[in-house]
Amino acid sequence: MKKYLFAILSMLLVFSVILAGCSEKSDEEINTKSLLEVIKKRGKLVGGVNATIPGFGYVASDGSYEGMDIDITRAVAAAIFGDPTAVEFRPLSAEERFIAVQTGEVDVLARNTTHTTSRDASVGLAFAPVTFYDGQGMMVRKDSGIESLADLEGSRIAVESGTTTELNLADQMRKIGVSYEPVVFDNQDAAISAYEQGSVDAFTTDRSGLVSRRSTLSKPDDHFILTEVLSKEPLAPSVKDGDSKFVAVVSWTVYALIQAEEYGITQGNIESFMDSDDPEIRRFLGVEGDLGEQLGLEKDFVVQVIKAVGNYGELYDRHLGPETVFNLERGPNELWTNGGLMYSPPFR
Secondary structure (H helix, E strand, O other): OHHHHHHHHHHHHHHHHHHHHHHHHHHHHHHHOOHHHHHHHHOOEEEEEOOEEOOOEEEOOOOOEEOHHHHHHHHHHHHHHOOOOOEEEEEOOOOOHHHHHHOOOOOEEEOOOEOOHHHHHOOOEEEOOOOEEEOEEEEEEHHHOOOOHHHHOOEEEEEEOOOOHHHHHHHHHHHHOOOEEEEEEOOHHHHHHHHHHOOOOEEEEEHHHHHHHHOOOOOHHHEEEOOOOOOOEEEOOEEEOOOHHHHHHHHHHHHHHHHHHHHOOOOOOHHHHOOOOOHHHHHHOOOOOOHHHHOOOOOOHHHHHHHHHOOHHHHHHHHOOOOOOOOOOOHHHOEHHHOOOEOOOOOO
């Protein structure tokens, strides 16, 4: 009898070890599976975006999403699927955006988000290259008599919660010794509404955001943006940290937009480059080599991206350039060859 019991216990122990091994393997497989494979299997990309900032991310009157961040999300979908429409947009507030990435509600966040140390180190984000170099500004009424930050002594200033603007504002006002009352709102719509109704004296956010929101006011010409810049705001797409394969896909999609502009390759002329003799361009477009496959994409992913949304300059002009109501100068968002900061590593 003792022998019989001993045999059963031994078998149970062996099965337990086998099951434990299987469990560890499953966990390992799950942990090592890139989000890229999950997205491919799902058949669409889920992008977290802003729906209230014209020029970057907003919902048009026909219900469609438009803006520079929207097109960058479409570019990632084109890189993965060869189809810029294979994307579902999720509008997120500033407070919701990071949780949405952490919990996997969205695959990529392209929502005018500043790349900072803490977001990199403790929030759990991994940032792709900067898509817009910005700076924090201040909007006031022209009849207020306010011409500089120093003139805001004793003022009530609207800021949006969950952003870097509140801390930047505190830092700058502390530096110049100006006392003020921050009035914090849950979202930008509420902040701009309070500003327009006159319950606050000024509104602060990224300068591009101020230009965008001023265009939505009932009398845009009654307001202006102070020339002083409160901070550096490098805006970039981000994904959940710990997945280098998917970070590479988003990053090299952004680089493809920048490099295409440098080569002069556009949405309209890309076909004429397909038989180029230039080895760099042939490699860039996937005519030669396997750069796309190294990223887990098709060889011609760059072609799909450019055909879908154009190059970086085309995106900029379409949403923010001289033919738009914003008419934003490129400034630091020019290519490095034109004195700006936009630069792609080699496609090699």
